[in-house]
Amino acid sequence: SKIDELTEKMMTASENLQFELAKEYRDLIRSIEYVTAKQNVQFGDYKDRDILGYFIDKGYISIQLFFMREGKLLYHDFNLEPVGEDFEEDLIRFLVTYYQTHPEPYELLIPQDVDLELLTEILSCHVLQPQRGDKKSLVEMANKNAKEALEKKFLLKEKTDEKTILPIIELGQKLGIDTPHTIELYDNSNIQGAYAVAGMVVYKDGVPSKKDYRKYKIKTVEGPDDYASMKEVIYRRYYRLLMEQKEMADLIIVDGGLGQIKVAKEVINSLNLSVHICGLSKDDKHSTAMLLDEDGNQVPIDTKSPLFFLLTRMQDEVHRYAISFHRQVRSKSLFSSILDEVEGIGEARKKKL
Structure with missing residues (x-):
């Protein structure tokens, strides 16, 4: 119904408005693809897993944490903050702070360039850096989601600046x-x-x-x-x-x-x-x-x-x-x-x- 609504608007919209609607249309399609993708990612062992992803740009680090419960990818948490001199410290600090108030999963999947040994010492759950297969795909998806979330934040700020700061x-x-x-x-x-x-x-x-x-x-x-x-x-x-x-x-x-x-x-x-x-x-x-x-x-x-x-x-x-x-x-x-x-x-x- 949302796609039909956007299509109807685009047929009568001005050129500038069509451009804005096209971006909204694209974001909607991406959301549908994301929902479809996460429903297809399942594991038969029904273990609780968290998946860490991140992306750094323009002095900020975007951290994405996916949550898999009973073998299904259900929801996610997003965090954005200025990046320090050592991005690994930012990631580890985020995880330590998060798991002080949330239960640790059975397994935590992390990207290749995060300190596996240090996290294994700090956390009591299994910490893995997957090399292949569905688990690696999950980490890549978390990284991609972190990148898109950061880009959307910057785009929103640019739009806000166009309406406020620049005038x-x-x-x-x-x-x-x-x-x-x-x-x-x-x-x-x-x-x-x-x-x-x-x-x-x-x-x-x-x-x-x-x-x-x-x-x-x-x-x-x-x-x-x-x-x-x-x-x-x-x-x-x-x-x-x-x-x-x-x-x-x-x-x-x-x-x-x-x-x-x-x-x-x-x-x-x-x-x-x-x-x-x-x-x-x-x-x-x-x-x-x-x-x-x-x-x-x-x-x-x-x-x-x-x-x-x-x-x-x-x-x-x-x-x-x-x-x-x-x-x-x-x-x-x-x-x-x-x-x-x-x-x-x-x-x-x-x-x-």
Whole structure:
């Protein structure tokens, strides 16, 4: 069913999407081949065996451990870590650590270039380096699986970098600043000035850092004044960071145009800080339209580029966060009563009154 689904998608997909679907199709076929292969590998003695495989590339070692139970290859464990000066030490350390918390099998199969004598001394199970036959094929399969797993990890990282790190580097270049590894975005939310709140979200190297998100109830502004609200929130945020001597963002992105940028700059300058500021403005359909630098000048960005998509996700995220808090505050207020302030009156009595 998955193959049929992919085939149908490829018939109507664009050229770029067809390329991505083709890779997904290939990975699916490999998975099917792997499952088919492992079901065919059986031994008649029904012994429990573990099979070690590894692969080294780009400073990392990928370690694959297959588990054969009652003569059938059932599942596997994968480990990835930076490789040291001696890869054998990494392999042996991994096995020793693993078997401290897992039962040893009857037999452990290992590649030819791993220290057989040392492992035989350390482990109580039979340790073999198969020279031929099905057992050697199992070790080769483990090595191949370790190689493919490492390649997939690197491919995933490259894709992630394309969507996050590279756009952030480009953003810094377009704004004429150093790469902004930590970015804070701010957005206000209110209804005609009522239930006024603001939200701040944080991105680190293009990835949301949700533990650093913050919510603010506007305290000093009366009526619908987005500029004053933005000024209050940024002042509260950076005055506190200054007093607590905590790390500050490399870039502040405000939701809005030149007016929002100006009030943010006023706050940062008044605190004698050097944090870069820019703005994201929206069009009539409330969609991300343009990036503005500290002086309010439009920064040209290809609307089909990864940078534009990342900025859109960022702006949508801070808007969602602020709106969500606004609804929460408004909902609480709608169900509040003056009786809540009277000591001794509980929820049931309040409803009766």
